[in-house]
Amino acid sequence: MGYFSNIFNGIKTLLTGMSITGKYFLNSRKGAITQQYPDNRETLKMFDRFRGEVIMPHDENNEHACTGCQKCEIACPNGTIEIIWDRGIDEETGKKKKKIDQFVYHLSMCTMCGLCIDVCPTDAIEWGQNFENSVYDRTALTRVLNEPESKVRAGIED
Amino acid sequence: MRIPLSITDNIQEWLVSMMSESAASYVAMIIVALIYLGIFAIAGLFLVLIERRVAAWFQLRIGPNRVGFQGLLQTMADALKLVSKELTGTDRADKFLYNLAPYFVIISALMALGVMPFTKEFQAFDINIGIFFLIAISSIGVIGILLGGWASNNKFALIGAMRSGVQTISYELSVGLSLLTMILLTGSLQLSEIVEVQKGGWLIVQGHIPAIIAFMIYMIAGTAETNRAPFDMVEAESELGAGFHTEYSGMKFAYFFLAEFINMFLIAAIAATVFFGAWLSPFGITESIPWLGVFWFLAKTLVLVFLMMWFRWTFPRLRVDQLLTLEWKYLLPINLVNIVIMAFIVWQKLIIQI
Incomplete structure (x- = not known):
């Protein structure tokens, strides 16, 4: 490249950069990504991809989708998930069937790697958007994700 | 000794009425220096604030806006902290x-x-x-x-x-x-x-x-x-x-x-x-x-x-x-x-x- 085309290319690229930041500058008032946190605590919504904690959604009949296959427990690299399970009699078929008693989740050990959620065949667990996870007592970080008296949704294994 | 200090003309005339001319011009210079020092120490602090706000806007942030109205006292507080x-x-x-x-x-x-x-x-x-x-x-x-x-x-x-x-x-x-x-x-x-x-x-x-x-x-x-x-x-x-x-x-x-x-x-x-x-x-x-x-x-x-x-x-x-x-x-x-x-x-x- 010649000496002068070098200079003109240099100026052109510098101006391109300045026009980009200039646009950001003009849009900063409405496009600011800063959250003024304690002030907007009521309205603050976390974005979809945020990894706050693992939750197990239940529907209105208090039914979840966890079959107790323990794939998440095996996938977890640091033993965050412990599934306490039992064998019960299935009413329809009369056969013995595995079902979860307690899905124990230790938030204090979780690194938010997401392997358990990737590996779940029935999408029973997913990311929650709660970000205020600090507590005064660390036992509060050990959570049972399935609600009491809940059971697995019928037909989820098919 | 006559140095063209245009803004000090008024101060100097007033000082000359009290003391000799050379002494008056020295005092006038000191007064002007103090005024400049005061103004630009404060102006420097506000430039720091402007820099921080402008930087924030370029990066789609908000910048310091807590201390005083729109963060106007932020750099004053920083300076106060540094003094201590x-x-x-x-x-x-x-x-x-x-x-x-x-x-x-x-x-x-x-x-x-x-x-x-x-x-x-x-x-x-x-x-x-x-x-x-x-x-x-x-x-x-x-x-x-x-x-x-x-x-x-x-x-x-x-x-x-x-x-x-x-x-x-x-x-x-x-x-x-x-x-x-x-x-x-x-x-x-x-x-x-x-x-x-x-x-x-x-x-x-x-x-x-x-x-x-x-x-x-x-x-x-x-x-x-x-x-x-x-x-x-x-x-x-x-x-x-x-x-x-x-x-x-x-x-x-x-x-x-x-x-x-x-x-x-x-x-x-x-x-x-x-x-x-x-x-x-x-x-x-x-x-x-x-x-x-x-x-x-x-x-x-x-x-x-x-x-x-x-x-x-x-x-x-x-x-x-x-x-x-x-x-x-x-x-x-x-x-x-x-x-x-x-x-x-x-x-x-x-x-x-x-």
């Missing part, structure tokens, strides 16, 4: 030079403000070598940086200081030569004279193409002179900690910090004076109200300060060899050719006069 901090130092540092360095930097920054023509009346010291004085003073600051880096007994500080030496020695040429290009138009180094010439159109209009090239070179070299990004090799946070002021704390650190911002204001103010007509209003719209000159001067300066902030938050830092390539292979040859073109234009009277 302990002054630490390193073992086996050269204590005398270590303590001297911040004063070199801040005094050289404040001294240059004395010749700035804020309005026709509000100019403390109108010497006939104005521009020369400014160039000389603005490069003295590097001695403070070198002293601070050397006396700190710290390898990062020393590397930062040496880089500062390299950078200032190189870029001073461009600052000087680009201003010299404009001196060809004015025919005078005195700042009030330079402003007077611009009543027939700002120099950037009068000198058209070579003046615009000179302005671009001046802004690039001026940014390098103040050691700001993209030329902040001296501090280079990611490489050198904090560069030459790594070992400084408390108020001594604040002096370095403040000096950087006053220097930025100075570079912008010189550009506003030499290229954009200092306190002259555009098209002479407020010529009948002389005190509005301060407003025009500050407006032009702040626009240029904003331009420097825009540079800082857009461009990545240069490497040392790139820094020297830019100066010695590009800016300097262009500048020399530019002076010849300007001389030709002045000789052939191709100046645009309004």
